[in-house]
Amino acid sequence: MMSKKRTIDAYFSIPKAKKPRAVNLITVKDESRKLATSPKISDDDDTTDHSTAATDKEPLDYTTHASYPFPIPRLSGNLETEISGLPARAARVIADQPDLDLLYFEPYISRRISRQLFEFLRDELPFYRVEYDITRGPTKTHIRTPRWTTVFGLDETARFETNPPSGSNPPSDRPSSTERVVDARTGKPIPVGQIDMEGPRKEAGYKAIPRPIPHCLDVLRKSTEAATGCQFNFCLVNYYASGADSISFHSDDERFLGPLPAIASFSLGASRDFLMKHKPPKSEPGEAKSNGTSKPPLKLPLVTGDMVLMRGRTQANWLHSIPKRSGRNEWDGGRINITFRKALVKGGTENYYQYNVGSGPVYKWNNAAQEMRPWTEAPEL
Numbered sequence: 001m002m003s004k005k006r007t008i009d010a011y012f013s014i015p016k017a018k019k020p021r022a023v024n025l026i027t028v029k030d031e032s033r034k035l036a037t038s039p040k041i042s043d044d045d046d047t048t049d050h051s052t053a054a055t056d057k058e059p060l061d062y063t064t065h066a067s068y069p070f071p072i073p074r075l076s077g078n079l080e081t082e083i084s085g086l087p088a089r090a091a092r093v094i095a096d097q098p099d100l101d102l103l104y105f106e107p108y109i110s111r112r113i114s115r116q117l118f119e120f121l122r123d124e125l126p127f128y129r130v131e132y133d134i135t136r137g138p139t140k141t142h143i144r145t146p147r148w149t150t151v152f153g154l155d156e157t158a159r160f161e162t163n164p165p166s167g168s169n170p171p172s173d174r175p176s177s178t179e180r181v182v183d184a185r186t187g188k189p190i191p192v193g194q195i196d197m198e199g200p201r202k203e204a205g206y207k208a209i210p211r212p213i214p215h216c217l218d219v220l221r222k223s224t225e226a227a228t229g230c231q232f233n234f235c236l237v238n239y240y241a242s243g244a245d246s247i248s249f250h251s252d253d254e255r256f257l258g259p260l261p262a263i264a265s266f267s268l269g270a271s272r273d274f275l276m277k278h279k280p281p282k283s284e285p286g287e288a289k290s291n292g293t294s295k296p297p298l299k300l301p302l303v304t305g306d307m308v309l310m311r312g313r314t315q316a317n318w319l320h321s322i323p324k325r326s327g328r329n330e331w332d333g334g335r336i337n338i339t340f341r342k343a344l345v346k347g348g349t350e351n352y353y354q355y356n357v358g359s360g361p362v363y364k365w366n367n368a369a370q371e372m373r374p375w376t377e378a379p380e381l
């Protein structure tokens with residue numbers, strides 16, 4: 001469905017994850033970073049835990065992988081401890097409408113920590129502005145995704161190999177930057193980036209180049225699994241730079257998620273409304289197609305640190321969206337949304353990388369300019 005096919009040449013010329021200037025493969029000291037300083041926006045949270053204020057100038061470690069355009073810093077020990085101890089508050093169940101089953105944490109992450117995590121992720125993750133074509137009948141439409149996206153993860157049929165290739169010796173809790181994708185059952189390597197290949201090799205492999213969930217998101221994934229009893233192998237990240245960025249009404253009901261998918265959805269940064277409406281009833285043959293239910297949508301005014309778990313029959317029966325905001329609400333400082341999901345089969349991996357990474361340029365946040373800028377590999381020193 002993508003307009004521009006990535007060639008196998010492009011795959012082989014993917015910039016290698018730049019080696020941190022460091023004493024070993026994955027640990028680097030960078031004392032200039034502001035990660036652990038106090039948040040720019042004052043703490044407005046009554047659930048804030050003041051016990052473990054992060055210290056200034058902690059050295060940074062990185063998660064590296066051949067599939068990343070650049071190394072991604074690990075969370076500081078303090079932030080990791082804070083996030084591992086969440087949720088900040090118990091959830092409330094919202095299930096008072098047909099087929100609706102939500103757990104609403106207000107918040108899951110304390111406001112103060114959520115602000116730090118927002119700044120960290122916006123600074124450090126690679127982002128994309130994906131474009132693609134869709135064809136419905138005779139009509140071809142070019143879609144420009146109205147937000148920044150990025151994705152990490154691998155479906156249930158495969159995993160990243162846990163044993164590093166012989167000869168390397170990474171510390172035991174760190175992934176090796178060369179970890180390959182292997183079959184979950186047999187442990188045999190699976191080829192990735194099989195865009196223009198033909199025959200059995202293409203069949204066996206992934207078109208996508210799957211990326212392991214970096215430490216800075218995996219800490220939250222583990223906490224979310226513990227808090228919800230659900231399992232997740234994918235992490236999708238949306239960045240809404242302003243009220244002009246949005247996601248239109250849709251449901252995450254793809255078959256590769258199974259019949260009753262649980263999706264955990266976090267908000268960091270600016271407040272935005274999350275709208276939900278029941279899908280229209282299936283029209284009988286000959287009957288005019290209805291556009292939706294007449295009831296006004298359900299509105300959750302999401303603020304930083306909130307998490308909504310959508311589960312049960314929700315995706316099968318409800319649509320959700322983040323509508324645009326204009327006027328004095330438009331310039332809101334930006335919002336990050338993180339969703340954790342569980343893809344069961346290869347199709348999920350292919351779909352998520354196609355629509356959240358695509359084949360266009362990599363962008364990275366430029367703090368001085370306060371905007372995403374195309375990222376280019378800096379020359380090695």
Ligand SMILES: O=C(O)CCC(=O)C(=O)O
Binds near residue numbers: 236247265
């Ligand atoms: O930004 C949000 O809160 C919703 C994102 C979403 O629905 C999605 O990525 O599927």
Ligand SMILES: [Fe+2]
Binds near residue numbers: 250251252320
């Ligand atoms: Fe969604």
